[in-house]
Amino acid sequence: MVISPIPRYLLPHTVTLVEKLSSDGWGGKGEELRTVINFVRIEPCRSQRFSLGGDIPEVKAKMFFDAFSSAPNDVSFEPGDKIIFGSEEFTVSEVQTFYGASSEIHHLEVLLK
Numbered sequence: 001m002v003i004s005p006i007p008r009y010l011l012p013h014t015v016t017l018v019e020k021l022s023s024d025g026w027g028g029k030g031e032e033l034r035t036v037i038n039f040v041r042i043e044p045c046r047s048q049r050f051s052l053g054g055d056i057p058e059v060k061a062k063m064f065f066d067a068f069s070s071a072p073n074d075v076s077f078e079p080g081d082k083i084i085f086g087s088e089e090f091t092v093s094e095v096q097t098f099y100g101a102s103s104e105i106h107h108l109e110v111l112l113k
Contacts, residue, residue: 003100005068006107011039015063017075018082039070042085042112061090063110077110 014036021031041064063083067073081092090112100106 002102003106006041006064006066008039008069011041011064011066011069013040013042013085014038015040015042016084017077018084019078020080035072035075037065037070037072037075040065059093059111059113061085061112063112065108065110067105067107077108083110083112 017035017037019033019035021033043062043064045059045062065075065077077092077095079092079094083090083092092110093113094111096109096111098106098109
């Protein structure tokens with residue numbers, strides 16, 4: 001059984017991924033790589049995840065990235081990367097990978113704070 005990709009009409013958004021390549025050593029920006037990603041879906045959400053450290057990070061949005069339909073499909077998301085959507089800037093807090101019937105990745109769900 002093959003699970004079909006998420007249709008592009010369900011992925012209407014465009015975002016910019018900002019990856020930090022290096023730091024200037026003084027807490028400044030350093031070098032960044034900016035990549036425009038088309039055909040993703042941003043859904044606002046309100047949830048809190050509790051940790052043993054006592055902090056309460058709040059998840060502001062979830063981004064759906066399809067392994068086939070989103071473009072470019074050779075990007076990777078790491079915690080701490082920035083996602084710019086419209087006038088809002090989010091920070092990647094967690095990346096969840098979902099597989100289809102085979103061992104290939106079907107889509108990623110990126111939690112943003």
